[in-house]
Amino acid sequence: xxxxxxxxxxxxxxxxxxxxxxxxxxxxxxxxxxxxxxxxxxxxxxxxxxxxxxxxxxxxxxxxxxxxxxxxxxxxxxxxxxxxxxxxxxxxxxxxxxxxxxxxxxxxxxxxxxxxxxxxxxxxxxxxxxxxxxxxxxxxxxxxxxxxxxxxxxxxxxxxxxxxxxxxxxxxxxxxxxxxxxxxxxxxxxxxxxxxxxxxxxxxxxxxxxxxxxxxxxxxxxxxxxxxxxxxxxxxxxxxxxxxxxxxxxxxxxxxxxxxxxxxxxxxxxxxxxxxxxxxxxxxxxxxx
Numbered sequence: 001x002x003x004x005x006x007x008x009x010x011x012x013x014x015x016x017x018x019x020x021x022x023x024x025x026x027x028x029x030x031x032x033x034x035x036x037x038x039x040x041x042x043x044x045x046x047x048x049x050x051x052x053x054x055x056x057x058x059x060x061x062x063x064x065x066x067x068x069x070x071x072x073x074x075x076x077x078x079x080x081x082x083x084x085x086x087x088x089x090x091x092x093x094x095x096x097x098x099x100x101x102x103x104x105x106x107x108x109x110x111x112x113x114x115x116x117x118x119x120x121x122x123x124x125x126x127x128x129x130x131x132x133x134x135x136x137x138x139x140x141x142x143x144x145x146x147x148x149x150x151x152x153x154x155x156x157x158x159x160x161x162x163x164x165x166x167x168x169x170x171x172x173x174x175x176x177x178x179x180x181x182x183x184x185x186x187x188x189x190x191x192x193x194x195x196x197x198x199x200x201x202x203x204x205x206x207x208x209x210x211x212x213x214x215x216x217x218x219x220x221x222x223x224x225x226x227x228x229x230x231x232x233x234x235x236x237x238x239x240x241x242x243x244x245x246x247x248x249x250x251x252x253x254x255x256x257x258x259x260x261x262x263x264x265x266x267x268x269x270x271x272x273x274x275x276x277x278x279x280x281x282x283x284x285x286x287x288x289x
Contacts, residue, residue, distance in 0.1 A: 008043050008084040009115075010138055010182040016043070016215070017204045023216025025206050026224065029055050029072045033221045034079030042083050044206075046118065046218060047073045049088040054222050054229075064090045066104055073112035086140050087114040094119040098131040105137050118185065120146040122172035126179045133180030141181040143172055144210065145188035158209075160189045173197045173205075185218065186210040188235075209235035 006012075016023050025044040026037050029051045037045050051072050052064040066089075073087040087108045093101060108114045116138030119125055132139050144159045160166040170193075173184055183204045186194050191211020198205040198214050207214030223232050225242035232238060256262035271279075 005041075005082055007082045013043070013084075013183060013204045017202075023204055023206055025216055025218035026221055027218060028076060028221040031075045031079040034076040034083075034085075037221065038080045038083045043216070044084045044086060044218075045076055045080060047076050047085065047087040047114070048118075048220070049090050050220060054220060062091045066090055066093065066107070070107060070112045073108055073114050077113035084115045085113070086116050086118050086138075087112060088118045089120075094121055094125045094128055096128075098128055101128045102131060102135060102137075105132050106135075109137065116140060116182070118142055123175055126175060129176060129179040129181060139181045141173075141176040141184040142187065143169055143176070143184065143189075144186045158188050158190065160193045166190075166193050169193065170197055170200060173201055177201050177203050186214060209233060 013023060023043050024041065025046055026042045027046045027048040027050060028034050028037050029047060034045055047069065049061040049064040049069065051068065052058040052061045055072075056064070056068070058064070069087055069090050073085065077085050089101070089104060089108075093104050096104070105117045108117055117132070118140040119129060119132075120142040122143060129139050129141070145157070160169045169186075169189065173186075176184060181203060183206060184197075184201060186197060186205055186207050188209040189197075189207075191207075191213055194205065194207050194210035195213025204215040206216040206218050208218045219236060222228050223236045224238065225240050226232070226238045227243040227246065229243075253262065
């Protein structure tokens with residue numbers, strides 16, 4: 001599918017919103033996952049700092065470093081041709097000085113090949129959003145449940161459930177848009193609020209756990225295929241039980257190795273019978289000597 005379509009850009013996403021065509025984004029962390037996502041027709045691949053929990057075994061995104069993000073973004077970019085690749089700025093980076101934020105975002109684009117970066121937060125990061133946008137760096141915003149602030153929030157809970165916090169999210173979305181973001185991720189907010197923000201913003205709004213009324217949706221590759229985790233948030237839909245199939249495949253491999261069923265003769269290369277005799281004869285001569 002990717003061979004026949006053009007490179008996805010910010011203009012592509014703006015057109016999709018204008019034409020009311022949903023945007024499909026998926027979070028992936030490596031070369032084979034990126035290849036599959038592109039072949040399936042994803043518009044955007046997000047290299048999320050959720051790599052910390054999904055792939056690296058941390059209990060939050062907080063330990064993930066810029067070097068981690070560079071490493072995984074490079075792998076994803078190598079697996080794509082036409083899909084837009086956006087990389088997360090890791091914990092605290094969005095709150096550093098403008099020079100430090102520019103340097104980090106620049107590395108994700110120059111060294112890793114990302115199309116743009118994603119930043120969590122609202123008013124507190126507006127100046128850095130403006131700095132990156134002015135430097136020609138595409139910025140995707142992220143409001144609602146912001147995993148990098150999970151300790152401050154007090155857990156993974158729905159955001160914007162009362163009038164005050166809902167109004168605050170609407171205002172923050174508009175401020176980010178005015179600062180220059182090209183798209184916004186809304187995580188874990190009521191769908192009515194997400195729909196209202198999507199209507200009020202001229203940029204595409206992509207939801208995760210934000211209901212049906214956003215301009216697009218994003219889920220994690222490993223959640224969609226149920227790989228590595230038997231528990232999923234209520235907003236996740238599992239489309240294939242790939243994790244179970246992978247487990248069964250590895251179990252069968254180990255069983256066949258233990259039973260000497262694998263490898264078979266067809267899995268090996270062979271010497272001629274004459275060379276085998278010569279080699280064994282040479283070995284016997286050495287032993288006798």
